[in-house]
Amino acid sequence: MATLAAERYPSRFDPSRLDEVEPAMRANIERRLDVLGPGYLLIYNDPVAFVRGRGAHLFDADGRDYLDAYNNVPVVGHCHPHVVEAVSRQLATLNTNTRYAQEGLVDYAERLVALLPEPLQRVTFACSGSEANDLALRVARHHTGHEGVIVNRYAYHGITREVAGISPALGEGSPLGANVRVIDPPDPTLVPAGGDLASHMLDETWRAIHDLRRHGFGTAALVLDLSFMSDGIFPEQDGYLQGMVDEVHAAGGVFIADEVQAGFARVGAGFWGFARHGVVPDIVTMGKPMGNGIPLSAAVFRPEVARDFGEQVRYFNTFGGSSVPIAAGAAVLDVFEQERVPERAERVGARLRAGIGALLADSPHVADVRGSGLLAAVEIVEDRDGRAPDRARTTRVIDGMREQRILISAAGPGVNVLKIRPPLAFDDADTDRFLESLEGVARRELR
Amino acid sequence: MATLAAERYPSRFDPSRLDEVEPAMRANIERRLDVLGPGYLLIYNDPVAFVRGRGAHLFDADGRDYLDAYNNVPVVGHCHPHVVEAVSRQLATLNTNTRYAQEGLVDYAERLVALLPEPLQRVTFACSGSEANDLALRVARHHTGHEGVIVNRYAYHGITREVAGISPALGEGSPLGANVRVIDPPDPTLVPAGGDLASHMLDETWRAIHDLRRHGFGTAALVLDLSFMSDGIFPEQDGYLQGMVDEVHAAGGVFIADEVQAGFARVGAGFWGFARHGVVPDIVTMGKPMGNGIPLSAAVFRPEVARDFGEQVRYFNTFGGSSVPIAAGAAVLDVFEQERVPERAERVGARLRAGIGALLADSPHVADVRGSGLLAAVEIVEDRDGRAPDRARTTRVIDGMREQRILISAAGPGVNVLKIRPPLAFDDADTDRFLESLEGVARRELR
Numbered sequence: 001m002a003t004l005a006a007e008r009y010p011s012r013f014d015p016s017r018l019d020e021v022e023p024a025m026r027a028n029i030e031r032r033l034d035v036l037g038p039g040y041l042l043i044y045n046d047p048v049a050f051v052r053g054r055g056a057h058l059f060d061a062d063g064r065d066y067l068d069a070y071n072n073v074p075v076v077g078h079c080h081p082h083v084v085e086a087v088s089r090q091l092a093t094l095n096t097n098t099r100y101a102q103e104g105l106v107d108y109a110e111r112l113v114a115l116l117p118e119p120l121q122r123v124t125f126a127c128s129g130s131e132a133n134d135l136a137l138r139v140a141r142h143h144t145g146h147e148g149v150i151v152n153r154y155a156y157h158g159i160t161r162e163v164a165g166i167s168p169a170l171g172e173g174s175p176l177g178a179n180v181r182v183i184d185p186p187d188p189t190l191v192p193a194g195g196d197l198a199s200h201m202l203d204e205t206w207r208a209i210h211d212l213r214r215h216g217f218g219t220a221a222l223v224l225d226l227s228f229m230s231d232g233i234f235p236e237q238d239g240y241l242q243g244m245v246d247e248v249h250a251a252g253g254v255f256i257a258d259e260v261q262a263g264f265a266r267v268g269a270g271f272w273g274f275a276r277h278g279v280v281p282d283i284v285t286m287g288k289p290m291g292n293g294i295p296l297s298a299a300v301f302r303p304e305v306a307r308d309f310g311e312q313v314r315y316f317n318t319f320g321g322s323s324v325p326i327a328a329g330a331a332v333l334d335v336f337e338q339e340r341v342p343e344r345a346e347r348v349g350a351r352l353r354a355g356i357g358a359l360l361a362d363s364p365h366v367a368d369v370r371g372s373g374l375l376a377a378v379e380i381v382e383d384r385d386g387r388a389p390d391r392a393r394t395t396r397v398i399d400g401m402r403e404q405r406i407l408i409s410a411a412g413p414g415v416n417v418l419k420i421r422p423p424l425a426f427d428d429a430d431t432d433r434f435l436e437s438l439e440g441v442a443r444r445e446l447r
Numbered sequence: 448m449a450t451l452a453a454e455r456y457p458s459r460f461d462p463s464r465l466d467e468v469e470p471a472m473r474a475n476i477e478r479r480l481d482v483l484g485p486g487y488l489l490i491y492n493d494p495v496a497f498v499r500g501r502g503a504h505l506f507d508a509d510g511r512d513y514l515d516a517y518n519n520v521p522v523v524g525h526c527h528p529h530v531v532e533a534v535s536r537q538l539a540t541l542n543t544n545t546r547y548a549q550e551g552l553v554d555y556a557e558r559l560v561a562l563l564p565e566p567l568q569r570v571t572f573a574c575s576g577s578e579a580n581d582l583a584l585r586v587a588r589h590h591t592g593h594e595g596v597i598v599n600r601y602a603y604h605g606i607t608r609e610v611a612g613i614s615p616a617l618g619e620g621s622p623l624g625a626n627v628r629v630i631d632p633p634d635p636t637l638v639p640a641g642g643d644l645a646s647h648m649l650d651e652t653w654r655a656i657h658d659l660r661r662h663g664f665g666t667a668a669l670v671l672d673l674s675f676m677s678d679g680i681f682p683e684q685d686g687y688l689q690g691m692v693d694e695v696h697a698a699g700g701v702f703i704a705d706e707v708q709a710g711f712a713r714v715g716a717g718f719w720g721f722a723r724h725g726v727v728p729d730i731v732t733m734g735k736p737m738g739n740g741i742p743l744s745a746a747v748f749r750p751e752v753a754r755d756f757g758e759q760v761r762y763f764n765t766f767g768g769s770s771v772p773i774a775a776g777a778a779v780l781d782v783f784e785q786e787r788v789p790e791r792a793e794r795v796g797a798r799l800r801a802g803i804g805a806l807l808a809d810s811p812h813v814a815d816v817r818g819s820g821l822l823a824a825v826e827i828v829e830d831r832d833g834r835a836p837d838r839a840r841t842t843r844v845i846d847g848m849r850e851q852r853i854l855i856s857a858a859g860p861g862v863n864v865l866k867i868r869p870p871l872a873f874d875d876a877d878t879d880r881f882l883e884s885l886e887g888v889a890r891r892e893l894r
Contacts, residue, residue, distance in 0.1 A: 035557050035570055036545075036556055036570055036571070037569035037754070038757040039757030039760070042546060047548050049548035053542070073766075079542065088531070091530075092528075092535075093499055094497055094498060094500045094505075095740040101475050102496060105483075106475060106478045109479075109482040113482055122482070126575075127766065128578065128764070131577065134608055137608065138608050138611070159582070159764060161581055161608070161609040162607060170760065287765070288765055294741075311485050313617065314488060319574065319740075321487075322740065324740060
């Protein structure tokens with residue numbers, strides 16, 4: 001039986017249990033199933049609907065306050081007033097595409113490039129992380145003349161056919177490309193006895209390159225999400241990347257850092273996931289948090305990588321880079337500066353992770369508490385020694401937190417790694433509330 | 448020498464002429480070239496920058512009023528107050544994704560489906576027309592088990608790798624898929640002597656199906672933009688589609704109507720490009736005008752076509768269907784109802800096309816004035832009898848109109864068909880101004 005994408009969600013609504021849902025929600029779900037079809041998943045056994053958001057908080061129709069420790073899109077907080085104001089003003093003034101000269105477009109592109117290492121200088125805007133990754137692959141293929149792509153074993157890079165083809169996380173219903181090879185994430189438990197992480201990652205990379213060569217594809221790109229979000233969350237590992245990238249370069253390929261998850265100060269230690277590694281990617285892609293909810297994404301290239309594609313293929317994205325999304329992106333950067341978001345996220349994240357670690361240190365069902373910046377992961381297992389993933393228990397923790405009105409989810413091949421990834425607006429009071437609730441849930445589920 | 452995408456633009460800025468541009472614009476373009484690279488094309492030899500928009504009008508920094516007879520994205524008018532207000536309100540209230548229950552999402556999906564024939568019932572939202580078409584192809588392949596795709600000879604369906612692969616309009620820099628076959632658009636001049644359009648289109652379709660079968664791909668989908676925008680604009684032809692679709696169905700494929708251009712009342716005679724043909728597509732995709740500039744697109748499926756994909760693959764588009772884009776889409780439909788946009792567009796379009804026809808009827812350089820609804824096309828040729836495309840003259844007309852501060856462009860394989868495609872906010876006064884300016888330009892360039 002194939003593993004389907006939906007099965008990788010820890011707590012989701014099962015339509016066969018529609019009768020158990022309270023009437024107003026049931027009516028909404030029935031209409032939803034009719035008009036949106038089976039492809040639209042609802043989070044939680046007991047689904048939730050919100051009517052208002054502010055900061056890291058979402059409110060339902062009864063005014064109940066949910067703490068959002070899951071959504072990375074509203075990076076500076078749900079409905080941040082500065083972003084709302086800037087976007088509303090732009091909406092009322094002008095919204096044209098990039099084929100007319102625009103000051104705001106160039107200003108924002110320059111601000112974005114200034115956040116990246118010097119060789120990354122050419123920006124192309126799009127709407128979604130999928131579009132950005134899709135473009136990055138087109139450019140990588142065009143530049144290298146190769147077809148092969150190396151990704152992690154449970155990677156997720158998006159939903160166009162091309163990037164779905166490099167996203168094993170989508171499950172067996174969605175085929176990988178014949179030109180795609182998967183390698184381990186930097187999970188220390190996967191390193192063979194006596195080895196080290198860097199050597200293991202290098203071996204993995206080398207084997208993939210060799211296999212792509214043997215099949216005549218060559219290596220166009222190594223694509224990594226440096227938070228390794230869907231592989232189980234390993235942002236804090238270090239020391240292995242330079243060797244992998246050197247190997248890929250030697251094979252004529254490029255390194256694409258997919259910063260849709262790790263970027264925009266999510267994992268601390270610099271603004272981007274690649275920052276801690278001392279490696280400068282050839283292409284960086286970014287998305288979700290970039291416009292705080294207004295669709296905006298980008299791929300940024302080393303000039304020599306993008307040149308031929310830019311001259312020979314061109315690329316016009318109707319909405320990408322148009323005035324309103326750009327105003328959203330600029331407003332997000334304003335807030336990052338005004339509120340010193342990266343510093344706050346790093347500080348709050350450290351406190352949150354330390355608190356979680358202290359709470360769960362002695363749990364027989366917690367194999368690891370890890371993470372970086374404002375991204376925390378808890379690996380839940382049947383028992384510590386055997387380390388077998390305990391998916392059912394993980395789901396109970398998520399549902400328990402949802403009862404406390406705190407939103408989290410899970411990741412990893414075993415769907416047993418709690419994914420705690422709040423808006424970067426998350427503050428100390430939010431951290432206190434989170435830890436207090438987790439303590440109660442852990443007392444029930446993790447002892 | 449390969450034909451590149453950029454070469455298909457009639458009037459575009461040539462960076463080698465940067466010295467001739469006035470200082471403020473020159474500074475902007477220099478910075479733009481540095482940070483965006485060569486892939487970002489600027490419309491017009493003499494580029495333009497706007498600071499404000501309203502209705503079918505755009506204004507530059509000196510307050511000069513440009514008449515927009517080209518942009519289809521701001522369908523109900525640039526910065527329409529109702530859309531601005533609705534989107535701003537939603538932005539300040541809530542913006543979450545589809546994995547939480549949302550009334551607005553279901554309400555809008557139902558309104559959208561109500562605008563389509565009954566079998567088209569399942570909506571999936573995305574950000575761009577490219578994403579919608581990419582998804583439509585994934586679903587078509589999954590449903591049919593085939594790989595082959597049939598499109599028009601100069602079709603354009605978007606910019607992901609998958610849909611770029613079915614977009615010959617992108618030029619030789621961008622490869623078509625091995626599984627893609629191209630057929631003539633419904634251009635009466637392509638019909639062999641003694642034949643009729645319907646038979647010719649059927650022959651074309653049959654040949655493509657046969658060739659796909661011989662190559663082992665089978666036929667997954669026929670994809671048509673029923674305005675045939677990039678093939679030279681032939682929305683008004685009729686009587687040929689049912690036979691083509693029957694042939695595709697008999698081969699086990701589906702028919703995808705790409706309504707990114709023709710839809711939302713652009714071509715009159717019903718809300719969609721397929722409406723005049725009495726054919727109900729298996730999948731309809733839509734984009735550009737849908738959110739009046741907020742990124743929003745959709746693919747709508749017959750339930751039986753979408754079922755397996757929905758159950759086995761799932762599809763989560765982070766921004767597609769989130770609260771703000773949905774609010775934009777709903778506000779656009781409000782304006783369509785309140786201002787009776789389709790009726791106005793049909794009436795104004797008929798007057799515009801009649802006026803253009805009357806002005807240019809005697810021009811030795813105009814082979815045809817055609818179009819439908821608020822989409823007008825003028826085919827410009829060296830002389831009427833030979834009908835050789837006159838691209839240089841077409842560009843002079845476009846530049847002449849730009850001097851009069853009226854925005855139009857050109858389409859077609861010869862880049863010699865004026866593309867007059869204003870926001871549907873275009874009114875009688877706009878039509879008067881357009882015709883008056885065209886008369887002056889035609890006196891110089893088309894006599």
